[in-house]
Amino acid sequence: MAASPQKVSESTVRRLSLYLRFLEEFEEKGVTTVSSEELAGRGGTTAAQVRKDLSIFGSFGKRGLGYAVPLLGREIRRILGLSRSWRVALVGAGRIGAALFEYPNFRTRGFRIVTVLDHDPKKVGRLWDGTRIRHVDTLEETLRETKVDIAILAVPEEVVQDVVDRVVSVEIKAILNFAPTQLRVPNDVVVNDVNMAMELEALSFALVNRALR
Amino acid sequence: MAASPQKVSESTVRRLSLYLRFLEEFEEKGVTTVSSEELAGRGGTTAAQVRKDLSIFGSFGKRGLGYAVPLLGREIRRILGLSRSWRVALVGAGRIGAALFEYPNFRTRGFRIVTVLDHDPKKVGRLWDGTRIRHVDTLEETLRETKVDIAILAVPEEVVQDVVDRVVSVEIKAILNFAPTQLRVPNDVVVNDVNMAMELEALSFALVNRALR
DNA sequence: ACATGTGAACTGCTTCACAGCG
DNA sequence: CGCTGTGAAGCAGTTCACATGT
DSSP, X not given: OOOOOSOOXXXXXXXXXXXXXXXXXXXXXXXXXXXXXXXXXXXXXXXXXXXXXXXXXXXXXXXXXXXXXXXXXXXXXXXXXXXXXXXXXXXXXXXXXXXXXXXXXXXXXXXXXXXXXXXXXXXXXXXXXXXXXEEGGGHHHHHHHTTOSEEEEOSOHHHHHHHHHHHHHTTOOEEEEOSSSOOXXXXXXXXXXXXXXXXXXXXHHHHHTOSOO | OOOOOSOOOHHHHHHHHHHHHHHHHHXXXXXXXXXXXXXXXXXXXXXXXXXXXXXXXXXXXXXXXXXXXXXXXXXXXXXXXXXXXXXXXXXXXXXXXXXXXXXXXXXXXXXXXXXXXXXXXXXXXXXXXXXXXXXXXXXXXXXXHTTOSEEEEOSOXXXXXXXXXXXXXXXXXXXXXXXXXXXXXXXXXXXXXXOHHHHHHHHHHHHHTTTOO
């Protein structure tokens, strides 16, 4: 049943994203049915885990057969909220901002960058693929006018908390943060961090402790 | 004591990175001692968690007092393997690669990008801040010659598995992957993924399910 | 007196194993 | 018969609470 799920762990959500990607690959190859075994085999998880993850949201499979690829794809998209498109603001048009703007996987998943803001007067006014860069001083008005749902922050760590406070003040509830700083936000706002230095540090730890495994 | 730790969870390692960052902030402010309470307060964790995390590796605090900031910083750097410097190769000099190359937090933590590789003949031969871009065809020789420890992959998903296989073939044991693909590697190789589309999808899910919290 | 270090209790995620159903 | 869906068991990570040491 597609009933209201009780509690969904962060890891389950991440795996759903993964399954969706695999399903799309299967779909391209013209595969119409997959088993939990096959879905698990592709990535780092188990068949039981796949079934548990999906069962939180309903029963999408056919016993003795498996899951219908296009149907399961649709269901996961719906669960993740990807059947609609999301309006995204990019704050910070530096190198990271530029890379993100070009990143093809955002668009294909329904994330539309409708707003770009920057501090640098030399960049303000420029057109990026049809989107005019506006000054970060106009953040509040701009985000309101362009009806932004999600803010991506690619600004220096020194200013990121200021930017967050302003983003939160216009009722934005979801933030993707690229600055290596722990943000303070009200607890109805969701923040996801992409911390590249932290990822390298985890690799460093793994290398040093390679012996004990 | 700094004895051989049994089992260290991924989350503990991530939090150590975080603590280190906070310690550096405290150090800048001239604070000489912090309690687990203060370390936890800064970021999203608890005092008990801080003490548990640290106790895996030794006892670095003084009862009744707290932790000496510079000492604990040194210890965490040692634990994470950050007392030495790591030689890093950047494969892919596109937008994401360029952003990463400029990213200041890599250098300050001892990650030195000593090698840049790209596919595009127009980019090969260029100097990026003293590092000459070499053709990805020379990957094996170049990584060996430049004694690379860690490879950062910022290449299109269509080619990433090929690149991984070649990187693995020259005995590199740590990979930071920016392509939205589950990589196949031997199990003595550690891979960390930075999947920005997945992060946005998690935000999408959170927005859709905001009601039930 | 105060904050660490740590066993014990708890919570939640993962794996197991099998009943249920096409 | 085969593979899903799921309660129960197992395991890992977190929180609690207090003994320990300065």
